[in-house]
Amino acid sequence: MARYWMMKCEPSVYNIQDLKNEPTQTIGWEGVRNYQARNMLRDDMKVGDYAFFYYSNAKVPGIAGTMKIVRAGYPDPGAFIPGHRYYDSKSNPDNPRWYQVDVKLVKILDAFIPLSALRQHPELTDLWILRKGNRLSITPLTAFQWDTILDIDL
DNA sequence: GCCAACGTTGGC
DNA sequence: GCCAACGTTGGC
Numbered sequence: 001m002a003r004y005w006m007m008k009c010e011p012s013v014y015n016i017q018d019l020k021n022e023p024t025q026t027i028g029w030e031g032v033r034n035y036q037a038r039n040m041l042r043d044d045m046k047v048g049d050y051a052f053f054y055y056s057n058a059k060v061p062g063i064a065g066t067m068k069i070v071r072a073g074y075p076d077p078g079a080f081i082p083g084h085r086y087y088d089s090k091s092n093p094d095n096p097r098w099y100q101v102d103v104k105l106v107k108i109l110d111a112f113i114p115l116s117a118l119r120q121h122p123e124l125t126d127l128w129i130l131r132k133g134n135r136l137s138i139t140p141l142t143a144f145q146w147d148t149i150l151d152i153d154l
Numbered sequence: 155g156c157c158a159a160c161g162t163t164g165g166c
Numbered sequence: 167g168c169c170a171a172c173g174t175t176g177g178c
Contacts, residue, residue, distance in 0.1 A: 008164090034173075057164050115165080133171040135163050160175080166168085 003044065004141040005051040006129055007067070016053050016064040016108050025105040026070055030078050031086040033098060036140040040101040042073040045138075050146065051103060054129065056137075062114035063149065071102035111154045121122070123148050 007029060009015070019025060032041060049069040055061050075096035078086035087098055091097035128139035141149075 010164090036173095061165070133163095135172060137163090156178090158175100158177095160173105162173080163171085165170095 001143075003046070003049045004143060004146040005040075005045060005049060005069075006054050006127075006139045006141055008052045008054045008056040008129075010057045011064070012057045012058070017103070018035040019053070019065075019067075019103075019105045022105075022110060025104055028071075028076075028100045029103050030076050030100050032076070032137055033086070033088070034137060036091065037136055038097075038099055040138050041101055042139070044140070045069050045101045046072050050106070052141075052146075052149070055100060060112070060114050062112055062117070063109065064112055065108040066106040066150075067103040068106050069101050070104045073101055076100040078120070113149065113152055113154065117152055118149065121148065121152065133141040 001008060001104050019027060029041075032038060043079065047069055051067045051069060052063045053065045053067055075093065076086065076091075076098040078084045079088040079091035079098045080093060081087055082089075086098070104105055115129070118127065119130060124130060124145060127141065127145055128136065
């Protein structure tokens with residue numbers, strides 16, 4: 001069974017239009033530097049899983065589109081490159097510390113779903129990103145939560 | 155292994 | 167820009 005994920009990104013750094021403009025509409029979801037999120041990238045995310053592209057730290061935070069996982073967890077290469085934005089001297093190819101997956105754009109939502117709209121749905125109270133103090137950049141969703149979000153009438 | 159200090163995240 | 171919440175670091 002496919003699983004479902006929420007993947008946060010700051011749109012000022014990289015947004016869903018950038019993803020659409022990629023030649024294959026696919027990128028490595030690089031730069032995650034949190035162990036809990038790392039574990040999910042490395043161990044839990046599989047080809048065929050689905051993910052929301054979530055805008056964090058945005059003027060209007062919320063969900064911009066859907067993606068599919070097209071490559072399961074593999075070492076984040078940026079961590080190995082001195083001077084790279086995501087370089088980490090404690091990660092090396094023999095013992096990689098950080099992982100990423102490849103994601104492919106499925107759809108830019110016709111209507112952006114703001115965080116405020118998610119908050120209005122009682123069925124979504126357990127959603128990770130709605131919990132106070134949540135800072136994880138990768139979080140799981142249930143199939144029910146996924147469907148509920150896509151059915152939201154704005 | 156505790157915990158204070160510090161840095162980062164992210165909504166507002 | 168503020169600040170609450172949380173993760174990480176490092177001294178002890």
